Amino acid sequence: MSSVPPSRIRRLTSAMATQDLDAMVVFKPQNSFYMSGFNPIIYSHPVVAVLCRDGESALLVHALRDDHARAASFVDDIRLYGAWSSKVTMGPSWKSALATILEEKGVAKGRIGLDMDFLSVARFRELEEVLPDARLADASEAIMQCRYVKDPDEIENARAAARMADIGMDAAIAELRRGGNEREIASAAMAAMNRAWTDDHPDKEVADFGNLEHGVQNGLFAWVLSGERMFLNSDNPTVRVPRRGETASLFIWSVLDGIHIENERTVMIGDVAPEKKQALEAILDIRAEVFARIRPGTPISDLFDCSKAGLEARGYGKYIPGRIGHSMGLGAHELPSIDAATQVPLQPGMLLAIEPNIRIPGEVATQISDTVLVTETGMEQLTRSEGGLLRV
Amino acid sequence: MSSVPPSRIRRLTSAMATQDLDAMVVFKPQNSFYMSGFNPIIYSHPVVAVLCRDGESALLVHALRDDHARAASFVDDIRLYGAWSSKVTMGPSWKSALATILEEKGVAKGRIGLDMDFLSVARFRELEEVLPDARLADASEAIMQCRYVKDPDEIENARAAARMADIGMDAAIAELRRGGNEREIASAAMAAMNRAWTDDHPDKEVADFGNLEHGVQNGLFAWVLSGERMFLNSDNPTVRVPRRGETASLFIWSVLDGIHIENERTVMIGDVAPEKKQALEAILDIRAEVFARIRPGTPISDLFDCSKAGLEARGYGKYIPGRIGHSMGLGAHELPSIDAATQVPLQPGMLLAIEPNIRIPGEVATQISDTVLVTETGMEQLTRSEGGLLRV
Incomplete structure (x- = not known):
């Protein structure tokens, strides 16, 4: 071509x-x-x-x-x-x-x-x-x-895919507010992203990369975990309707011409128990601290250490995750991983999903992720749908 | 569990x-x-x-x-x-x-x-x-x-996934008739399948199996190739609107608890050139001949040979495809392949996509596939949406 x-x-x-x-x-x-x-x-x-x-x-x-x-x-x-x-x-x-x-x-x-x-x-x-x-x-x-550092065409695709992911997240939150079940929330998000693809990106593809026994025609994915299902990571959504007093995590993956974007939000449904709200506030503060360190030259492990210190300082030292994010690109989960062992320095053009999190088994789980681009001077946040302490 | x-x-x-x-x-x-x-x-x-x-x-x-x-x-x-x-x-x-x-x-x-x-x-x-x-x-x-022979739970999933694929195909044909573009047709089919999943299969998953850099949350796929794009196999749909006088191929893949089903139809849009219609009629006749041979004990290569002989007898001997189908199951394209070299005998419980086809470069392409289950005495056609010579 x-x-x-x-x-x-x-x-x-x-x-x-x-x-x-x-x-x-x-x-x-x-x-x-x-x-x-x-x-x-x-x-x-x-x-x-x-x-x-x-x-x-x-x-x-x-x-x-x-x-x-x-x-x-x-x-x-x-x-x-x-x-x-x-x-x-x-x-x-x-x-x-x-x-x-x-x-x-x-x-x-x-x-x-x-x-x-x-x-x-x-x-x-x-x-x-x-x-x-x-x-x-x-x-x-x-x-x-x-692949660590993205080319200009890949960065353009990432920005456009991020706009689609934001559209998907807005649709998911609207359907959560309406009272839809997990699958209805996911379906609403996927339909909105497919509409945006059709209207806004006539020359781009949303195919993904499958394994050798099948193929992935459409990589515009959404899933939802609510209530006690918060602990099931990437489980397929069910017909469960999220209830007042719970939190629900909404996950969006979009892709354009092979480049993946992640946008995740944890939303309070009405008033939630204080320890749930406290964990969300803590993780939002820790995220801000991590974001402030993103610039060329910072070793990736510094981001993990910053999150770990933030969790410890707030009394969550028993609940340290194995990593707090990963590179995105032709893979939705590709290397490098943002963990204690990865000392690769950040470089302009890296595309990262940043997702510090707290998981206290059976009690609290936060799942908040944004995709950012490392720039010459710091970072550009690509997914920009409403963040902060979300409540419907 | x-x-x-x-x-x-x-x-x-x-x-x-x-x-x-x-x-x-x-x-x-x-x-x-x-x-x-x-x-x-x-x-x-x-x-x-x-x-x-x-x-x-x-x-x-x-x-x-x-x-x-x-x-x-x-x-x-x-x-x-x-x-x-x-x-x-x-x-x-x-x-x-x-x-x-x-x-x-x-x-x-x-x-x-x-x-x-x-x-x-x-x-x-x-x-x-x-x-x-x-x-x-x-x-x-x-x-x-x-994996060649499916277990009772897998066969139950296959039958249910086939009903979903039929719902997707009906929605795709309706949107083709309405005048939608390729992506709108695919999106309508995927939305209809997601609705059917939510309403009819509360305890089943539609996740698929990804490769190691990502995941496939939703394997309910549809795609469309129209006009000169008929020759691009599994290319991602575009904003092209299928036109009168062309044929359009509609592809549906559904999945339930890991078991895949394929349903493909080639539809005439208004009146098409005689060689296009003739090829469709030929392939429908050849399919019927292949179906009649499906029973336990028949070597798989016999199905290929039957299709090849049918193409030759009708003047299409220069356009023999490499295979006319494949097993389905945890893979949408898994072994055995229905080709000249595969002499494995059919067994009850095999799940096969049967898709004899004609492709004359630049002129004619047919893409018609149904998923069938080999039974003790013959076969059960699982995908049952409207077949034959389709026209909108």
């Missing part, structure tokens, strides 16, 4: 130079999309992106996906395997097709980086057989590090 | 006996759900199901997922790793926790079957380190073969 390779391609080839790789060959849906701009949605036939250190690239897809790949990818060199209708292909097997491509590109005897955090053992063994002269190395971490 | 192990557990332990495995340890979301009944939806923290040959099982999850796993799983022995709030866990690492569990079950020095069609190379290498005395074998195929 676009013939201009985006700047991430330069980051990837520079990572190859550092790691002494002659090429990267990737299978993870997020990674092949990153290198090609093509998301076939269904991955039961392998999609393989090849990028050489000199910037040359190729995309290998099943014959069935020929038209779609040509319409969507910024890679010009599209190759086919398999059989479908009258398409001419390199043969029935993607493996020998891949071997031929690497031979042509002059890297079949080189050092090849694979995304071994995804590539299955079974497929790896097939690759070893068909590429006997290649030296196969793990490039997972190098690729993920390139 | 249920303490009665379903009959698939007996099939799995019997497969272990045949393959001389002492235990299976699985990581693929579909497989850990199959062995435990637990779908956390988000898999960025590993979920590991263990099943021993004697039927003993355990489920290892992150501390964060404790309450959800206990509420949802039919496995009683739930183990925790990681840190979250005041949960007591086996330690920070899922790997050493797994090693301890296998030690306790007396299989740490045994032959362990892994789902190597999913398990990443990176994770496999970690397992090799932490389980130095185990013999690690590939159990992917054995597990998939157990």
